[in-house]
Amino acid sequence: xVSKTTSLADRILSGEVRAAARLMRYIDDGMPGAGEELKKLxxxxxxxxxxxxxxxxxxxxxxxxxxxxxxxxKDDLTVGLVLVDPTxxxxxxxxxxxxxxxxxxxxxxxxxxxxxxxxxxxxGLSWCxxxxxxxxxxxxxxxxxxxxxxxxxxxxxxxxxxxxxxxVLTPGMGDEIQAxxxxxxxxxxxxxxxxxxxxxxxxxxRDLETMLSMKGWKADEFRxxxxxxxxxxxxxxxxxxxxxxxxxAFIEGGQGLKKKRIERARYExxxxxxxxxxxxxxxxxxGEDAFDVIAAAIxxxxxxxxxxxxxxxxxxxxxxxx
Amino acid sequence: xVSKTTSLADRILSGEVRAAARLMRYIDDGMPGAGEELKKLxxxxxxxxxxxxxxxxxxxxxxxxxxxxxxxxKDDLTVGLVLVDPTxxxxxxxxxxxxxxxxxxxxxxxxxxxxxxxxxxxxGLSWCxxxxxxxxxxxxxxxxxxxxxxxxxxxxxxxxxxxxxxxVLTPGMGDEIQAxxxxxxxxxxxxxxxxxxxxxxxxxxRDLETMLSMKGWKADEFRxxxxxxxxxxxxxxxxxxxxxxxxxAFIEGGQGLKKKRIERARYExxxxxxxxxxxxxxxxxxGEDAFDVIAAAIxxxxxxxxxxxxxxxxxxxxxxxx
Numbered sequence: 001x002v003s004k005t006t007s008l009a010d011r012i013l014s015g016e017v018r019a020a021a022r023l024m025r026y027i028d029d030g031m032p033g034a035g036e037e038l039k040k041l042x043x044x045x046x047x048x049x050x051x052x053x054x055x056x057x058x059x060x061x062x063x064x065x066x067x068x069x070x071x072x073x074k075d076d077l078t079v080g081l082v083l084v085d086p087t088x089x090x091x092x093x094x095x096x097x098x099x100x101x102x103x104x105x106x107x108x109x110x111x112x113x114x115x116x117x118x119x120x121x122x123x124g125l126s127w128c129x130x131x132x133x134x135x136x137x138x139x140x141x142x143x144x145x146x147x148x149x150x151x152x153x154x155x156x157x158x159x160x161x162x163x164x165x166x167x168v169l170t171p172g173m174g175d176e177i178q179a180x181x182x183x184x185x186x187x188x189x190x191x192x193x194x195x196x197x198x199x200x201x202x203x204x205x206r207d208l209e210t211m212l213s214m215k216g217w218k219a220d221e222f223r224x225x226x227x228x229x230x231x232x233x234x235x236x237x238x239x240x241x242x243x244x245x246x247x248x249a250f251i252e253g254g255q256g257l258k259k260k261r262i263e264r265a266r267y268e269x270x271x272x273x274x275x276x277x278x279x280x281x282x283x284x285x286x287g288e289d290a291f292d293v294i295a296a297a298i299x300x301x302x303x304x305x306x307x308x309x310x311x312x313x314x315x316x317x318x319x320x321x322x
Numbered sequence: 323x324v325s326k327t328t329s330l331a332d333r334i335l336s337g338e339v340r341a342a343a344r345l346m347r348y349i350d351d352g353m354p355g356a357g358e359e360l361k362k363l364x365x366x367x368x369x370x371x372x373x374x375x376x377x378x379x380x381x382x383x384x385x386x387x388x389x390x391x392x393x394x395x396k397d398d399l400t401v402g403l404v405l406v407d408p409t410x411x412x413x414x415x416x417x418x419x420x421x422x423x424x425x426x427x428x429x430x431x432x433x434x435x436x437x438x439x440x441x442x443x444x445x446g447l448s449w450c451x452x453x454x455x456x457x458x459x460x461x462x463x464x465x466x467x468x469x470x471x472x473x474x475x476x477x478x479x480x481x482x483x484x485x486x487x488x489x490v491l492t493p494g495m496g497d498e499i500q501a502x503x504x505x506x507x508x509x510x511x512x513x514x515x516x517x518x519x520x521x522x523x524x525x526x527x528r529d530l531e532t533m534l535s536m537k538g539w540k541a542d543e544f545r546x547x548x549x550x551x552x553x554x555x556x557x558x559x560x561x562x563x564x565x566x567x568x569x570x571a572f573i574e575g576g577q578g579l580k581k582k583r584i585e586r587a588r589y590e591x592x593x594x595x596x597x598x599x600x601x602x603x604x605x606x607x608x609g610e611d612a613f614d615v616i617a618a619a620i621x622x623x624x625x626x627x628x629x630x631x632x633x634x635x636x637x638x639x640x641x642x643x644x
Binding site for chain 1: 357358360361364365367368378379452580583584585586587588590591592594595596598599600602603606613614616617618620621623626627628629630631632634635637638639640641
C-alpha cells in the first residue's frame with residue numbers, strides 16, 4: 001500500500017500511473033512543487049530511447065505515430081507518447097481531431113499518452129516537454145515518442161531532445177521541400193515520404209536522395225535513409241522501423257548517444273534556467289502585472305525596453321555586469 | 323558631414339543606411355554595444371505600421387510580399403522588410419531561393435531588406451527581430467513587413483509584434499487547414515488564399531468563411547476578410563491591400579492600436595529580459611563552456627538539471643526566492 005504522504009515521485013517510481021498524470025498536470029500548470037518531484041525522478045531517467053517525429057501539418061504524422069506505437073507494442077516495448085500541438089495562443093484550445101485515431105491505445109497500460117499545447121508559456125514549450133519526457137522515462141517506458149508539428153524553431157527543439165529524429169513528408173510537396181530543404185536535411189536522421197500511394201511518391205524519394213547525396217557524407221557519419229510509407233494502410237512500416245533501428249544501432253555503437261545525452265542535458269539546463277530566472281525575477285517585480293505598467297510606459301515612449309531591462313537586471317542580479 | 327565619432331544611432335537617424343545595416347549585424351551577432359544604440363533610437367520608433375505575413379512553406383509568401391512592396395511603393399510609402407528564415411540549427415545557412423524574387427527591390431532606396439536566420443540564438447529569435455524592427459522604424463520606414471514561415475511558436479511571435487497579421491494559405495490544403503485551423507483562425511486579421519488559379523480556391527475561401535462564421539463575432543470585433551490572390555500574376559492584390567487597409571483603419575479608429583502597442587512593448591520587455599538574464603548569468607558562470615561540464619555531469623546522472631538550475635539561480639540572484 002502506498003500511503004497518502006508518499007511523494008508523487010515515489011508513487012510514480014512504484015508504478016502508479018495516476019501519480020504520473022498528476023505530476024504532468026502540475027508541470028503544465030507551472031506549479032512550483034513540480035521541480036522537487038522531478039529532481040527525485042531524475043536519477044531514474046536516461047534509460048528510455050527518445051524518438052522525435054516532426055513534419056508539416058497534413059503529412060499524416062498522427063497516423064504514422066499510431067502505427068509506430070503498434071509496432072513497438074508487438075515487440076513488447078512500452079511506450080510514452082508526447083504530442084505537442086500547435087495551439088491558439090488565445091483560446092488555448094488543443095487540436096483533438098487526429099488524436100481520435102490514438103483512441104485504442106488509451107486503454108493499453110503499456111502506452112502512456114500526454115498532449116501538450118504550445119500555448120503562451122513565458123519560457124516557451126521546451127522546458128515543459130523535457131519535464132514530461134523525464135517523467136515518462138522514469139516510469140520505465142522503453143521508448144518515448146515526441147511528436148511535433150513544425151518548421152523553424154520547433155524543429156530545432158525536437159532535435160535537441162530526441163536520439164533519433166524522423167522527418168515526415170508527403171508527395172507533391174515540391175514547393176515545400178524547396179522551401180524547407182535547407183533546414184530538414186540537417187534535422188532528419190530518417191526521412192519518411194508518407195501517403196506514398198499518392199502520385200509523385202517515387203519522385204519525392206528521388207529528390208530527397210539527390211539532396212542528401214549533395215551533402216557529402218563522411219565515412220563516420222550516418223547517412224539518413226529515405227523510406228516510403230502509407231501509414232493509413234500499414235504499408236512500409238517495417239522498412240521505417242528498420243531504418244529507425246539502424247540509426248539507433250549506429251549511435252549506440254559509437255559516441256553518438258553519449259554526445260546526444262550531453263547535448264540534451266545542456267539544452268534542458270538552459271531551458272530550465274531561462275524559465276527559472278524569468279519566473280524568479282517576475283516574482284521580485286511583484287508579478288506579471290507590474291510588467292503591464294512598464295509596457296504602457298514603453299508603448300508611450302516614456303521609457304524604452306532596453307533601459308527597463310537593464311534596470312530590472314541590475315536590481316535582480318548580484319553581479320549584473322558579470 | 324557626419325564625423326567618425328558620431329554614434330551609430332545618430333548616423334541612422336540622419337539617414338545613413340550603412341549605419342543601419344551595421345547595427346543590424348551587431349544585433350544579429352549579439353554585440354553588447356547594440357543595446358546602447360537601440361536605446362537612443364527607441365524614442366524615434368512607434369511610427370511605422372507593422373505588417374506581419376505568415377503561413378506554411380510553399381504558400382507563396384515571398385511572391386506575395388514582393389507584390390505588397392510594389393503596391394506600397396506605388397503609393398510612395400517607404401518599406402522595411404524583415405524576412406525570418408527557418409534555418410538549419412547546424413549549418414546556419416539561410417534559404418536564399420525565394421529571395422531572388424526580391425532582387426529588384428534591393429536597388430530601391432525606399433526599401434530596406436534584412437534577412438534573419440532562426441539559428442540557435444540562446445534566447446530564441448524574437449528579441450532579435452524586435453530590435454531589427456525598431457531600427458527600421460527609427461529610420462522612418464512607413465511600413466515594416468515581418469515575414470515568417472511558421473506554425474506554432476513563430477506564429478504567436480508575429481502576432482505579438484505586428485499590428486495587422488496576414489495569414490497566407492493555398493487551395494487544396496484541406497488536411498492542413500483541418501490541422502491548423504484552431505490556431506490560424508485566431509491569428510489572422512486578414513486571410514489570403516494565394517495560388518488562386520489552382521483548383522479548389524473557391525472552396526478554400528468558403529471553408530475559411532465557414533470556420534470564421536462559427537466563431538461568433540461581437541459587434542466591436544473585426545471580422546477578418548478572406549481574399550483570393552494569385553501573386554505570380556498580380557491578381558487580387560488590390561483586394562488584399564484594401565483588406566489590410568480596412569483592418570488598419572479599424573484598429574486606428576478605436577483602442578486597438580494602443581492595445582497592440584502595449585502588448586508589443588510587454589513582449590519586447592519579456593524577450594529582452596529572458597535573453598539579458600540568461601546572458602548575464604552565463605557570464606557569471608564563466609561563459610557557455612562551463613555549461614558543458616555541468617551538462618556532462620547531468621547526462622551521467624551525477625547531477626540533475628533541477629538542482630543545477632536552483633544552484634545557479636541562488637548564486638546569481640539577490641533574492642532567488644522572490
